Amino acid sequence: MRPTKLIASTRRKPKKRVRLAKSRARPLTVAPQLEPGAPSDLDLMRGIQAEDPDALSQLYDRYNGILKALILRVIHNEAEADDLLQEIFMEIWNQAKNFSAQKGKPLGWMVTLARRRAIDGLRKKQAYARAEERLKNETEQQPDAWVHNTTEEEILLSDTRALIRKVIKSLPPAQQQAIDLAFFKGMSQREIAAKTNTPLGTVKTRLELGLKKIYDGLKELRDEL
Amino acid sequence: MNFSEFQNRSRLYVIGALEPEELEEFEKARKKFGKKAEDFITKCYALHEAFALSLRPAKASGAIKDRLMAMVRGKKEA
Numbered sequence: 001m002r003p004t005k006l007i008a009s010t011r012r013k014p015k016k017r018v019r020l021a022k023s024r025a026r027p028l029t030v031a032p033q034l035e036p037g038a039p040s041d042l043d044l045m046r047g048i049q050a051e052d053p054d055a056l057s058q059l060y061d062r063y064n065g066i067l068k069a070l071i072l073r074v075i076h077n078e079a080e081a082d083d084l085l086q087e088i089f090m091e092i093w094n095q096a097k098n099f100s101a102q103k104g105k106p107l108g109w110m111v112t113l114a115r116r117r118a119i120d121g122l123r124k125k126q127a128y129a130r131a132e133e134r135l136k137n138e139t140e141q142q143p144d145a146w147v148h149n150t151t152e153e154e155i156l157l158s159d160t161r162a163l164i165r166k167v168i169k170s171l172p173p174a175q176q177q178a179i180d181l182a183f184f185k186g187m188s189q190r191e192i193a194a195k196t197n198t199p200l201g202t203v204k205t206r207l208e209l210g211l212k213k214i215y216d217g218l219k220e221l222r223d224e225l
Numbered sequence: 226m227n228f229s230e231f232q233n234r235s236r237l238y239v240i241g242a243l244e245p246e247e248l249e250e251f252e253k254a255r256k257k258f259g260k261k262a263e264d265f266i267t268k269c270y271a272l273h274e275a276f277a278l279s280l281r282p283a284k285a286s287g288a289i290k291d292r293l294m295a296m297v298r299g300k301k302e303a
Contacts, residue, residue, distance in 0.1 A: 056297055057290070065282025065285070066280065066282050068285045069280035070276075072283050081283070085289055086292055090297070093297050103267055104267055104270050107274050108274040111273045112270065112273050114277075115277075161279060164278050164279045165279050179240075182237075182242040183273075187242075189237075189244055208233045208237065211236035211237065211240070211272065215236055215272060
């Protein structure tokens with residue numbers, strides 16, 4: 001793992017510069033790019049609201065990988081993640097009527113729903129202790145948790161992902177860790193403080209500063225691109 | 226709480242990281258700032274999207290989609 005990471009980091013700058021320059025040539029939002037003529041996420045959500053199974057099928061094809069990654073990041077269990085993924089898409093089908101375009105984008109809504117379900121699942125199945133142990137091991141192996149399982153080549157497969165990761169990776173590791181524990185493990189500030197043996201006020205500051213930097217970074221990316 | 230503090234709290238709120246005592250204060254400020262507050266909170270949910278998109282997509286089992294679509298079609302026909 002470590003040599004790969006070192007090699008990757010020595011290559012990072014020139015490769016990213018090339019990709020960023022390319023990205024500027026076309027509009028880029030936080031959401032992934034679609035094929036020309038493909039229905040938008042909103043079109044698909046409207047289709048699901050009208051009970052069209054084909055719209056759900058297309059939305060599944062588009063986002064199952066992202067949602068599965070999110071679930072896996074929370075519960076660290078392949079089989080449970082697959083089961084939960086199915087339940088989440090069923091919930092998307094059942095709850096689509098509650099989606100409102102005025103309150104945000106379909107992907108944001110789906111991620112919020114998936115994250116909530118994954119964190120609930122983590123707690124319900126009492127896998128918390130086991131996952132914490134795994135998380136501890138991972139954190140010890142690689143403090144920069146967002147780098148987990150990813151090579152430079154994989155990052156470059158996606159402009160969107162590379163740009164978001166660039167913003168996240170610009171944060172000090174302690175801020176990344178606090179946000180990681182809050183977002184992907186659903187931990188409260190007090191739980192993070194206890195887990196990391198850090199004063200509560202420091203955890204709060206890390207979260208506030210880190211989230212602000214990411215938020216501002218995303219805004220800048222949108223404005224720039 | 227001024228609006229800048231409210232913005233900081235909003236980002237914690239959307240990831241569920243506000244402590245109960247902060248949540249009460251946050252809800253009061255949310256009412257005070259009204260639509261401006263709601264608009265900002267909506268924008269903060271982009272953080273969810275960004276965190277999910279920062280991960281490398283994972284491959285789901287092929288059987289999941291088959292089961293899902295069978296359930297959806299069954300439910301629609303029922």
